[in-house]
Amino acid sequence: GQNIDQPTEMTATEGAIVQINCTYQTSGFNGLFWYQQHAGEAPTFLSYNVLDGLEEKGRFSSFLSRSKGYSYLLLKELQMKDSASYLCAVRDLKLSFGAGTTVTVRA
Amino acid sequence: SAVISQKPSRDICQRGTSLTIQCQVDSQVTMMFWYRQQPGQSLTLIATANQGSEATYESGFVIDKFPISRPNLTFSTLTVSNMSPEDSSIYLCSVEPASGDYNEQFFGPGTRLTVL
Numbered sequence A: 001g002q003n004i005d006q007p008t009e010m011t012a013t014e015g016a017i018v019q020i021n022c023t024y025q026t027s028g029f030n031g032l033f034w035y036q037q038h039a040g041e042a043p044t045f046l047s048y049n050v051l052d053g054l055e056e057k058g059r060f061s062s063f064l065s066r067s068k069g070y071s072y073l074l075l076k077e078l079q080m081k082d083s084a085s086y087l088c089a090v091r092d093l094k095l096s097f098g099a100g101t102t103v104t105v106r107a
Numbered sequence B: 001s002a003v004i005s006q007k008p009s010r011d012i013c014q015r016g017t018s019l020t021i022q023c024q025v026d027s028q029v030t031m032m033f034w035y036r037q038q039p040g041q042s043l044t045l046i047a048t049a050n051q052g053s054e055a056t057y058e059s060g061f062v063i064d065k066f067p068i069s070r071p072n073l074t075f076s077t078l079t080v081s082n083m084s085p086e087d088s089s090i091y092l093c094s095v096e097p098a099s100g101d102y103n104e105q106f107f108g109p110g111t112r113l114t115v116l
Helices: none
Strands: A003-005 A009-013 A018-025 A032-037 A044-049 A053-057 A060-065 A070-075 A084-091 A095-097 A101-106 B004-007 B010-013 B019-025 B029-037 B043-049 B068-072 B075-080 B089-097 B111-115
Touching: A003 A084, A009 A018, A018 A032, A018 A084, A018 A101, A032 A060, A032 A070, A044 A053, A044 A060, A044 A070, A070 A084, A095 B043, B004 B089, B019 B029, B019 B089, B029 B075, B043 B068, B043 B075, B075 B089
Parallel strands: A009 A101, B010 B111
Antiparallel strands: A003 A018, A018 A070, A032 A044, A032 A084, A053 A060, A060 A070, A084 A095, A084 A101, B004 B019, B019 B075, B029 B043, B029 B089, B068 B075, B089 B111
């Protein structure tokens, strides 16, 4: 089975940095995804890691350590529009999602 | 990428009735999935819609309750049968294009279902 854990909520100030951690225990591994979901909308793809290390894409970066079953999503230079739920998802034969982390950005 | 549309976008239904949700993709895709997202929760996979054969259901979901069709590589339907208030949820169609860089999955806009 799959077990994917991430914090429920995080709050940060505009312009700051926030790191969302995700730990997982899965029977197989074929990549880890981060999705962003604004309230009332569908999830949208942010990042993908399949090898250990850091993937940077603009203000967002994602890190993976397969040996530790650990990933994080780093959001830099936070903007108000970054207030959303961030979903960690792990693929073995299928994509399984964590419960999501609600990030609130305050002015 | 893939552009996915779902119909209806939302509906309010009576207990005991059934609703069929349609998912249309703008390109042929290998994999199509149906997810449920209950209020305040994350996504739960209901089933994988297989073209030309029966869908593959996840634990806790059965064909009699959630019959699925996939007549071709761009279209699928999910029916929520004999509905109860516990079925109130957002139902999302998701696809994995054949030519995706990361086997990335794209999501449709969702169908918001309320059962009274």
